Amino acid sequence: MKTEALSWDHLLALAAQWVLGYRSRIGDLPVLARVQPGWLTAQLPASPPEDGEPPEAWFSDLDNIILPAVTHWNHPGFLGYFGITGSPPGVVADLVSSTLNVNGMLWKTCPALTELEQVVLSWYAQALGLPTSWFGVITDTASTSTLLALGAARQRAFPGSRERGLTGGPKLRLYCSQEAHSSVDKAAMVLGIGRENVVRVPADAQFRMRPDLLADAIQQDRNAGYLPFAVVATVGTTSSTSVDPVAEMAEVCREHGLWLHVDAAYAGSAAVAPEFRWALSGCELADSFVANPHKWFFTPIDCSCLFTAHPETFRQAYSLVPAYLTTDAAGVVDLMDYSFQLGRRFRALKLWFVFRAYGTKGLAEAIRTHVALAHEFAGWVEASQDFELLAPVPFSVVNFRWHPRGLDDEARLAKLNGHLLQKVNGSGKVFLSHTTLYGRFALHLAVGNLETNRDWLENAWLEITRAAQTLGSC
Ligand SMILES: Cc1ncc(COP(=O)(O)O)c(C=O)c1O
Numbered sequence: 001m002k003t004e005a006l007s008w009d010h011l012l013a014l015a016a017q018w019v020l021g022y023r024s025r026i027g028d029l030p031v032l033a034r035v036q037p038g039w040l041t042a043q044l045p046a047s048p049p050e051d052g053e054p055p056e057a058w059f060s061d062l063d064n065i066i067l068p069a070v071t072h073w074n075h076p077g078f079l080g081y082f083g084i085t086g087s088p089p090g091v092v093a094d095l096v097s098s099t100l101n102v103n104g105m106l107w108k109t110c111p112a113l114t115e116l117e118q119v120v121l122s123w124y125a126q127a128l129g130l131p132t133s134w135f136g137v138i139t140d141t142a143s144t145s146t147l148l149a150l151g152a153a154r155q156r157a158f159p160g161s162r163e164r165g166l167t168g169g170p171k172l173r174l175y176c177s178q179e180a181h182s183s184v185d186k187a188a189m190v191l192g193i194g195r196e197n198v199v200r201v202p203a204d205a206q207f208r209m210r211p212d213l214l215a216d217a218i219q220q221d222r223n224a225g226y227l228p229f230a231v232v233a234t235v236g237t238t239s240s241t242s243v244d245p246v247a248e249m250a251e252v253c254r255e256h257g258l259w260l261h262v263d264a265a266y267a268g269s270a271a272v273a274p275e276f277r278w279a280l281s282g283c284e285l286a287d288s289f290v291a292n293p294h295k296w297f298f299t300p301i302d303c304s305c306l307f308t309a310h311p312e313t314f315r316q317a318y319s320l321v322p323a324y325l326t327t328d329a330a331g332v333v334d335l336m337d338y339s340f341q342l343g344r345r346f347r348a349l350k351l352w353f354v355f356r357a358y359g360t361k362g363l364a365e366a367i368r369t370h371v372a373l374a375h376e377f378a379g380w381v382e383a384s385q386d387f388e389l390l391a392p393v394p395f396s397v398v399n400f401r402w403h404p405r406g407l408d409d410e411a412r413l414a415k416l417n418g419h420l421l422q423k424v425n426g427s428g429k430v431f432l433s434h435t436t437l438y439g440r441f442a443l444h445l446a447v448g449n450l451e452t453n454r455d456w457l458e459n460a461w462l463e464i465t466r467a468a469q470t471l472g473s474c
Helices: 008-028 040-043 055-069 088-102 109-128 140-158 182-189 211-223 246-256 267-272 272-281 311-318 349-381 410-426 454-472
Strands: 137-141 170-178 198-202 226-236 257-261 288-290 304-308 387-389 397-402 435-437 440-446
Touching: 008 055, 040 055, 040 246, 040 397, 040 440, 088 349, 109 137, 109 267, 109 304, 137 140, 140 170, 140 226, 140 257, 140 288, 140 311, 170 211, 182 198, 198 211, 211 226, 211 246, 226 246, 246 257, 267 288, 267 349, 272 349, 304 311, 349 387, 349 397, 349 440, 349 454, 387 435, 387 454, 397 410, 410 435, 410 440, 410 454
Parallel strands: 170 198, 170 226, 226 257, 257 288
Antiparallel strands: 137 304, 288 304, 387 397, 397 440, 435 440
16 A cells, blocks of 8 residues: 555545535435344455555445445434534544544543543533532543442442452442433442342332432331442433432432432533523532533533542542552542543543533523424424323423324334334434333434424424324325
């Protein structure tokens, strides 16, 4: 391979051209990949090339065999799960991060990474109205952040676990709402606590955890000889985006000496708009807190912000310094001390670029616009005789279903809505996901992309009502 073909100039020019071309036609691509399982594997050689190939060939394969197998999360018609945006400043920052290719395990291995991370986390805390005294680290995902937080909680409850494991120790118990994310169970699995010891506390009619039932469950477990050690509250549950009563849960935690972790992975970022600060009320009482800028803060995946009021407990849980990682830098933060992970990318750059590009006013305006769009969509659902809302809409997610008059059998409604979803997603124009809410199959529409405007939502509503008409007449 000629060296010019692999020069920075040539590769960056090709990449820029490809990115711009993709961006210009993304809205015309089918949102959901249309390939069958194994399709891409069959297109690819089983073994690596012996000789290097020209970059034009890689980029051509990118268009011809990779893109057809991509579900386009950055498409303005992507309305499933939590809509997200890899915004231009964030994407460019990722390029810079890869170009620097630093590893911020210690302060000295990249002072800029360590210090920018601390500053940007402080900006994020200020933007959301969270305590600025908290210490934070950026991780890849909320799953990792919650695992780290619950590991610190385990450390506080049972310090011996770090050295001796859990064998012969107390029977630890952890509490979250029936609506909490599966990452809580996974953390319990990894930490040796076990899924059976994750107590899922019932929620009220609005999908919020019942703090009275939390207190009862803790007391019952204490009486039965368990050691309750942590509670996870959710601000913006995955299905309905409900907000647990954090302040009341914090009071229960205080009474029983339990660690309170708040999972605000999706909705935490909404608090950048002052009218959504209510959602984080009580979170200042938490021991740890996670929100994901890669969900609703226009930062490309991966970027999860984990805060704690107890950095020392995290250090006790995770710090382990072999000879080859000792350093003579005094009074600095070595990020490896707060996690089981050693290596870390320069993720703070993308959050920094996003803040610099939009400012807190621009970010608040984007959140506001998304919530307004979701409310407008919810209004169309409510006004329709054949559709109904299945949950309140506190943020930018609408859960609803097709409910033709006279059809009240839940199993048939679930089947019908499943067919409807397939038809809508098959159109390629929009993508919605699904969930169940108190046993009812729900269509789940989430606005989170900076390019999703009213036209895209009208388009989605048209596809949905048209699909219902077609299915209804079958
Ligand atoms: C409330 C909540 N917590 C945690 C997660 C897990 O996020 P991540 O993919 O960053 O691990 C999700 C994902 O949607 C979520 O909705």
